[in-house]
Amino acid sequence: MSFPTRLIRWLPCLALLAGPALAANSDVEQLTKDPKNWAMQSGNFANHRYSELKQINSKNAKNLQVAWTFSTGVLRGHEGGPLVIGDTMYIHSPFPNKVFAIALEDQAIRWKYEPKQDPTVIPVMCCDTVNRGVAYANGKIFLQQADTTLVALDAKTGAELWKVKVGDPKIGETTTNTPHVFKDKVITGISGGEFGVRGRITAHDINTGKVLWKAYSTGPDNELLVDPAKTMTWTNGKMAPIGPDSSLKSWQGDQWKLGGGTTWGWYSYDPALNLVYYGTGNPSTWNPRQRPGDNKWSMTIFARDLDTGQAKWVYQMTPHDEWDYDGVNEMILVDMKVKGQPRKALVHFDRNGFAYTLDRVSGELLVAEKFDPVVNWATHIDMKSGRPQVVAKYSTDKNGPDFNSKGICPSALGTKDQQPATYSRKTGLFYVPTNHVCMDYEPFQIEYTAGQPYVGSTLSMYAAPGSHGGLGNFIAFDASTGKIVWSKPEKFSVWSGALSTAGDVVFYGTLEGHIKAVDHNGKELWKFKTPSGIIGNVHTWEYKGKQYIGVLSGIGGWAGIGLAAGLTKGTEGLGAVGGYKDLAKYTELGGVLTVFALPDR
Numbered sequence: 001m002s003f004p005t006r007l008i009r010w011l012p013c014l015a016l017l018a019g020p021a022l023a024a025n026s027d028v029e030q031l032t033k034d035p036k037n038w039a040m041q042s043g044n045f046a047n048h049r050y051s052e053l054k055q056i057n058s059k060n061a062k063n064l065q066v067a068w069t070f071s072t073g074v075l076r077g078h079e080g081g082p083l084v085i086g087d088t089m090y091i092h093s094p095f096p097n098k099v100f101a102i103a104l105e106d107q108a109i110r111w112k113y114e115p116k117q118d119p120t121v122i123p124v125m126c127c128d129t130v131n132r133g134v135a136y137a138n139g140k141i142f143l144q145q146a147d148t149t150l151v152a153l154d155a156k157t158g159a160e161l162w163k164v165k166v167g168d169p170k171i172g173e174t175t176t177n178t179p180h181v182f183k184d185k186v187i188t189g190i191s192g193g194e195f196g197v198r199g200r201i202t203a204h205d206i207n208t209g210k211v212l213w214k215a216y217s218t219g220p221d222n223e224l225l226v227d228p229a230k231t232m233t234w235t236n237g238k239m240a241p242i243g244p245d246s247s248l249k250s251w252q253g254d255q256w257k258l259g260g261g262t263t264w265g266w267y268s269y270d271p272a273l274n275l276v277y278y279g280t281g282n283p284s285t286w287n288p289r290q291r292p293g294d295n296k297w298s299m300t301i302f303a304r305d306l307d308t309g310q311a312k313w314v315y316q317m318t319p320h321d322e323w324d325y326d327g328v329n330e331m332i333l334v335d336m337k338v339k340g341q342p343r344k345a346l347v348h349f350d351r352n353g354f355a356y357t358l359d360r361v362s363g364e365l366l367v368a369e370k371f372d373p374v375v376n377w378a379t380h381i382d383m384k385s386g387r388p389q390v391v392a393k394y395s396t397d398k399n400g401p402d403f404n405s406k407g408i409c410p411s412a413l414g415t416k417d418q419q420p421a422t423y424s425r426k427t428g429l430f431y432v433p434t435n436h437v438c439m440d441y442e443p444f445q446i447e448y449t450a451g452q453p454y455v456g457s458t459l460s461m462y463a464a465p466g467s468h469g470g471l472g473n474f475i476a477f478d479a480s481t482g483k484i485v486w487s488k489p490e491k492f493s494v495w496s497g498a499l500s501t502a503g504d505v506v507f508y509g510t511l512e513g514h515i516k517a518v519d520h521n522g523k524e525l526w527k528f529k530t531p532s533g534i535i536g537n538v539h540t541w542e543y544k545g546k547q548y549i550g551v552l553s554g555i556g557g558w559a560g561i562g563l564a565a566g567l568t569k570g571t572e573g574l575g576a577v578g579g580y581k582d583l584a585k586y587t588e589l590g591g592v593l594t595v596f597a598l599p600d601r
Contacts, residue, residue, distance in 0.1 A: 025183045026137035026206060029271065031085065036542040038084040041133045041178045042420060043499075043539075045269040046333035049422035050500050051540045055547035057503030060598060061517040061525045067548060067597040068107050072098060075589040076564050077535055077556015079418070080133030080178055081497070082593060084541035085155070090136065091593055094556065095122060095129035095146045101158060104543045111158035117147045121169045124451060126194045127558035127574065128565065130176050130535075132266075132418070137181040137206055144175045144188050152186075152209065164209040166190065166202055171450045173197050175264070182269040182276060182306055185212060189263030193281045193326070194574075196454035199261035199298070201278065203309060213309035217261030217280040217297050218247050224297065225309045232313045234365045234386040242314065250294040258448055259291075260284035261298035265328025265418050270344075273361060275303045275312060277346060279327040286324055287443035287456035288397035294319035299327040301348060301356075303363060313363030318352050319387060322396040323377060323441065324412035324457075324574075325352035330420045331360075336428065338366045338480050347479040349421055349432055351414025352388070354381055357479045369482025371416075371475065372434060374409045374464040396441050396457075404442040411439035411461045412574065413558060417495070420537060421477075424500040427520050429485060430477045431506045433494035435559075436464045437471050437579060459575025471579065474498075474508055476522065486522045492583065493559050496551065497537025507549060509534025511559060512586040515551050515594070532590025533560055533583065546597055554591040555583065563589060 031039035035052040043049045056064065072078070072093040082091045088110065089102040096117055101110040122129055125146060135142040140161060141153040148167035151160060166188055167173030172195020179188045185203045193199065199217035204210060215225040221244065228244040247256060261280040268277045280302065283295035299318040304311050318325050332347045338357060346360035353375030357367035368381035377395075378388035392398050394408045413435045421432040439461045446456035463471050472490035477483070496509030505525065509515045511533045517526040536552030556564035559580050561573035570578025 026181050028137045028181050037086070038539045038541045039136060041080055041135070041537065042266060042330065045182065045271065047266060047268045047330045047420065048332065048425070049420055049497060050425055052502045053540055053542055053547045054501060054503035056501065056505060056549065056598060058505050058519045058525060061505050063598055064517070064526055064528070064549065064596045065599055067595045069595065070102065070107065070593040072591040074098065074591045076554065076591070077128040077130045077560055078552040078554030078591055079130040079535050079557060081537040081539045081552055082550060083134060083136050085136055087543065090134055090141055092131055092134050092143065093591060094131055094554070095125070097131055097143060097145045099134055099141060099143055099153065099158070101155070113153055113158045115145050115149065115151065117145060121147045121174060124169055124172050124192070124195060125174050125176070126191065128556040128561050130557055132176060133178040135179040135181050135186065137186070140206065142179040142181065142186050144177060144179050146174050146176065148173055148175045150179065150186070150188055150204065150209065162209040164204065171195070171197070177264045180267040181206060185306065187267055187276065191262055191264040193260040193262040193284055194453055194455050195451065196258035196284045196448050197262055198257060198259055199263050199280050201263045215304060215309045215311070217263065217300070218251070218256040218259035220248060221245065224311065225304070226311045231311045232363055234315055234363060237384040239313065239362055239364060247296045250296040252292050255291050258284050258454065259295065259298060263328065266330035266420060268331045268333050269306065270333055270360060274306050275360070276306050277301065277303050277331040277333070277360065279329060279331065279348065281326040281328050282321050282324045285446055285454050285456040287401060287446060288320060288322040289401055289443065290445070290456065295321065299325065301327070301331065301346070301358070303360065315358060315363055315365065315386065317350050317354070317356065320397065323408060325350065325414055327351065329416060329418060332421065332423050332430065333360055334423055334479070336480055345479070347430060349416045351410070351417060353410050353415040354388070355477060355479060355482060357482070367479065367482045371432065371477055371484060372410065372436060372473065374436065374438065374467060375415060376409045396443050401443045401445055404440050406440045407438060407465070408441055409438040409464055410435060411437040411579070412459055413437050413461065413493070413576065417558065419495050419535070420497040422498040422500040422506065424506070424520070426502060426504065430479055431498050431500055432475045432477055433496060433498055433508055434473045434475055435471065435493040436467060436473050437461050437493065438464050439575060455574065458571050460571060461575045461579030488518065488522045492580065495535040495557060495559050499538040499540060501540060507538040509536065509538060509551050509553070511535070511555065511583060513553055528596070530594045531592045533587040535560060549596045550593055552593050555587050555589060
């Protein structure tokens with residue numbers, strides 16, 4: 001047999017062998033390009049939470065009506081939101097983390113998955129039993145259970161395909177984040193910063209669950225996946241290498257092993273750069289005197305190579321955090337002009353009250369300004385060093401343990417917690433759900449015990465004094481200049497994820513339970529009171545030529561922990577119970593998806 005003849009006979013086999021490699025990347029990116037789907041929790045890789053759908057617009061939004069509803073059967077905080085792929089919706093719940101596949105045609109339940117989890121995981125979930133949603137890719141649904149089990153389900157049947165453990169609840173590790181699928185990997189994080197957990201993210205093979213790489217937030221360079229000579233950070237007005245043992249040198253002794261820096265927020269991805277972006281949480285403990293130093297790399301934005309996990313650059317927003325200003329909020333990737341120059345930018349609204357605009361290629365700091373005028377713990381961000389300029393009066397470290405530092409703004413809830421903002425590609429503005437809350441903060445000495453709270457501080461929260469009297473604002477923000485364009489006051493914190501659309505409408509939910517539609521000037525167009533307070537994220541899709549808007553209601557999360565967990569003492573819930581005591585006058589527990597559409601003509 002001649003070589004050409006043998007080659008022809010082998011071609012079909014070679015094609016089969018090449019198939020998996022050629023098809024290794026997921027179909028998520030393509031699905032997000034069709035606005036009929038809502039294929040990722042954040043809408044797309046860049047975390048825009050924007051839809052090109054415009055059947056519902058600023059002129060007819062006032063006519064929105066309830067189309068259908070669905071109860072999850074769980075009465076705790078419902079964060080995140082459903083996914084819509086084609087003719088199917090995938091809905092999740094808080095613990096015990098049920099997943100439902102719903103037929104859009106008649107809202108029939110195609111399948112339900114309810115994992116069997118040990119309820120002892122509930123006491124080690126810091127701030128309610130929330131879950132931020134499932135992910136989809138290549139015919140699979142990915143669920144990150146509270147007990148740290150990452151599971152892949154068959155999207156058609158709900159059958160388990162694989163599952164792996166990414167942590168250990170016995171030492172306080174839990175998981176509340178949504179998994180994120182980028183290319184051939186599913187990436188997940190860890191919760192437990194209030195239990196002395198050491199933060200990290202892991203990348204898994206989407207077909208097997210195998211760990212492909214793991215990157216810690218604190219510790220030795222090899223475990224951080226950093227190169228001391230090539231991983232860069234903003235230093236003295238320019239980017240410079242972080243140098244050897246950058247994390248170890250910033251902790252006392254082995255404190256980094258209990259260092260926090262957890263990773264329970266939202267991740268984004270730039271396919272052209274092959275970089276994943278995310279933030280790390282607060283250092284442990286909340287008593288800053290017990291952990292002198294900058295506590296790197298807690299409170300940090302990481303840019304990592306997706307294939308290797310290697311960090312290209314880092315930026316620490318709040319060195320030696322003294323206020324629990326978790327840095328896990330979403331990174332929004334936008335190509336925009338900053339100071340007249342086109343930039344591939346990253347925009348981040350941090351808990352600490354400052355909105356940061358960085359160059360996402362290099363990590364260069366471009367803009368850093370307050371997005372709530374009451375922020376007072378720091379006067380400004382020094383643009384040369386990148387460090388906040390802390391006001392001594394509000395320094396819980398300077399004031400020391402057993403001293404109650406009063407009037408700190410924002411509270412530990414931050415000017416914005418994990419509730420994601422939206423970027424409108426029509427206006428170029430960011431629409432941001434915010435908290436308008438201040439606090440008193442008293443640190444105290446605490447010893448570490450595995451699986452027990454490792455907080456070391458007592459907090460009290462309240463509305464920002466001398467302001468509009470409410471606990472929240474919904475704002476429009478220009479990230480190129482760092483300016484607030486407009487601000488709409490709300491009675492309670494705006495704890496839902498926002499949505500902007502090509503129909504010139506921006507949607508968000510309130511803790512009382514209203515879903516609201518506003519125009520690009522902040523004018524309220526429509527609102528509807530759902531069965532419970534909203535901490536879920538508004539999303540939209542199209543089915544059979546009709547656009548729908550959906551949101552999960554179910555009070556809970558940190559702001560609603562008093563109602564969700566039956567707490568009554570003001571300092572309980574890490575200080576939130578007292579601040580939000582009036583919520584009980586406006587809403588009650590629930591767990592319902594409410595879907596809206598325009599009436600048929």
